[in-house]
Amino acid sequence: MPTKLKDSSGNFVKVQAGESCNLTGTLKDTDGTAVTPLTLTLTLFDFSSGAIVNDRNDQDVKDANGGTVTDGVYVIELDAADTAVVGSLAAGEQQDRVARVTYTWDDGDSTRTGIEEFTFPVESLRDAKGQGSGAISVTLTITDTGGVLIPNAHVYVTDDIAGLSIVAGPVLTSELGVTPPLSLDAGDYYRWASHDNYTFTNPQTVTVAS
Numbered sequence: 001m002p003t004k005l006k007d008s009s010g011n012f013v014k015v016q017a018g019e020s021c022n023l024t025g026t027l028k029d030t031d032g033t034a035v036t037p038l039t040l041t042l043t044l045f046d047f048s049s050g051a052i053v054n055d056r057n058d059q060d061v062k063d064a065n066g067g068t069v070t071d072g073v074y075v076i077e078l079d080a081a082d083t084a085v086v087g088s089l090a091a092g093e094q095q096d097r098v099a100r101v102t103y104t105w106d107d108g109d110s111t112r113t114g115i116e117e118f119t120f121p122v123e124s125l126r127d128a129k130g131q132g133s134g135a136i137s138v139t140l141t142i143t144d145t146g147g148v149l150i151p152n153a154h155v156y157v158t159d160d161i162a163g164l165s166i167v168a169g170p171v172l173t174s175e176l177g178v179t180p181p182l183s184l185d186a187g188d189y190y191r192w193a194s195h196d197n198y199t200f201t202n203p204q205t206v207t208v209a210s
Helices: none
Strands: 019-026 038-046 067-070 073-078 094-106 110-125 136-138 154-158 166-172 182-184 187-194 204-208
Touching: 019 067, 038 067, 038 073, 073 094, 136 204, 166 182
Parallel strands: none
Antiparallel strands: 019 073, 038 094, 067 073, 094 110, 136 182, 154 166, 154 187, 187 204
């Protein structure tokens, strides 16, 4: 089971699709002592499908291909192609990326092999469309299931039920649970809302009259 990747402060990592980041750690022998590796390779793949990402299949990263190692401490640079979405992923959703680091060392009797696997979520960014570019100004009021107005909710509007084609937002609701004016053309749309402390039914259909 891969280990969930944490940052230097001990917090679990979330990487935005296309965002650069570094993998770092210490290569150790079976006694827990840092070793200078004979070889160091990286395999990077999507957890769900197993698809290899950016041709990093058992790729040499010992002082090559963005990797360095000094006194057993390695740093492997991951760039935009390493954190790109595999296949299709709805805006705001995430998929798990696995980094498998394999290394060998000489223990004096034979060549030994160590393997470490790390997983981290890659999140698909929402497109920011501002407040829209349509001809009609509308505001949306966001409430919970009990009708309570929800301030600081994230709201965006799409013209497809899958939530991929954003035409306005994301925006934040006011203290009264109301969005800033959104500029939309006449037609049917889908409203999406989120808040850390509330659950909403998404999407909700919105009709803008001419």
